Amino acid sequence: MSPQSENKIILIVRKTRLDELIFRYNTEAQAKFYIEHLGADFSDYKREDEQYKAAVTETRQHLEELGRVQTVDRTFVPNFIFGARDTVVVLGQDGLVANTLKYLSEQPVVGVNPDPARWEGVLLPFVVRDIPKILPQVFKEKRAISEVTMARVELNNGLSLHAVNDLFIGARSHISARYLIRSGAREEEHSSSGIIVSTGLGATGWYKSLMAGALAIASAVAGREIKAAPAAFPRDAEYLQFTVREPFPSTTSQATLVVGRVTAKKPLSLVSHMAGAGVIFSDGIESDYLEFNSGARATITPAAKKGRLVV
Numbered sequence: 001m002s003p004q005s006e007n008k009i010i011l012i013v014r015k016t017r018l019d020e021l022i023f024r025y026n027t028e029a030q031a032k033f034y035i036e037h038l039g040a041d042f043s044d045y046k047r048e049d050e051q052y053k054a055a056v057t058e059t060r061q062h063l064e065e066l067g068r069v070q071t072v073d074r075t076f077v078p079n080f081i082f083g084a085r086d087t088v089v090v091l092g093q094d095g096l097v098a099n100t101l102k103y104l105s106e107q108p109v110v111g112v113n114p115d116p117a118r119w120e121g122v123l124l125p126f127v128v129r130d131i132p133k134i135l136p137q138v139f140k141e142k143r144a145i146s147e148v149t150m151a152r153v154e155l156n157n158g159l160s161l162h163a164v165n166d167l168f169i170g171a172r173s174h175i176s177a178r179y180l181i182r183s184g185a186r187e188e189e190h191s192s193s194g195i196i197v198s199t200g201l202g203a204t205g206w207y208k209s210l211m212a213g214a215l216a217i218a219s220a221v222a223g224r225e226i227k228a229a230p231a232a233f234p235r236d237a238e239y240l241q242f243t244v245r246e247p248f249p250s251t252t253s254q255a256t257l258v259v260g261r262v263t264a265k266k267p268l269s270l271v272s273h274m275a276g277a278g279v280i281f282s283d284g285i286e287s288d289y290l291e292f293n294s295g296a297r298a299t300i301t302p303a304a305k306k307g308r309l310v311v
Contacts, residue, residue: 172279
């Protein structure tokens with residue numbers, strides 16, 4: 001069937017757990033043997049795979065009636081060149097939506113949940129059968145858009161990286177990260193397990209867990225419950241929040257500048273003192289990182305560009 005329009009639609013998909021097992025063990029039979037040998041339920045992998053691939057097929061059928069469709073696997077997203085007027089449809093879990101947003105230039109993103117019984121989908125407001133109704137409204141710009149503030153880190157060598165959920169700055173392995181941290185008029189030398197800088201979208205994840213742990217420790221030490229405002233803040237807030245993991249006070253390092261707000265006028269500045277293994281990565285994707293070793297200076301601010309989620 002010919003498409004109704006010349007709208008360009010980019011469909012972002014991912015490999016299933018079964019696909020990854022077959023890649024690792026060569027065949028489905030060998031993957032099944034490995035999983036069942038460990039006492040796990042292989043049928044769950046099979047059901048997930050069948051449901052996702054059925055969702056991909058149905059999604060493509062709907063999209064091909066609405067415009068020109070190009071399917072892109074998540075592994076190619078960092079290097080894919082999106083057109084300024086492309087509409088991006090993401091079929092997968094929340095993480096796939098987040099990791100797609102940071103490589104876009106404000107193209108609208110439609111998050112589609114391929115398996116509502118399996119995935120809650122905070123960033124996936126639609127199911128496959130919604131596509132014929134939603135996409136025409138997106139093309140006509142008659143669908144509401146939720147803006148998402150992203151984080152941006154730029155190094156003194158000109159390299160930069162965006163994050164939709166959070167940035168991690170620290171050491172690649174379980175060793176102490178050494179750096180100078182500056183926020184406003186304050187600065188300290190640190191030895192820690194690294195820094196997390198969270199957006200409003202990511203504040204319910206890594207940042208929330210760090211704050212919950214800190215409050216629990218403080219309450220135990222104080223012998224009373226210490227309450228604080230919820231860690232969450234709006235996804236379109238014009239600021240970020242940072243927290244330092246496991247800061248270690250010593251004769252050469254301090255541990256008081258460990259939490260705070262980051263804005264365009266009050267960026268977070270870091271200077272690496274690590275001879276090697278220093279990294280900066282975003283949204284939990286350790287393979288896509290910037291080196292952060294001796295002499296590197298990082299400046300973190302809210303990004304100028306916004307993520308645009310169709311709701």
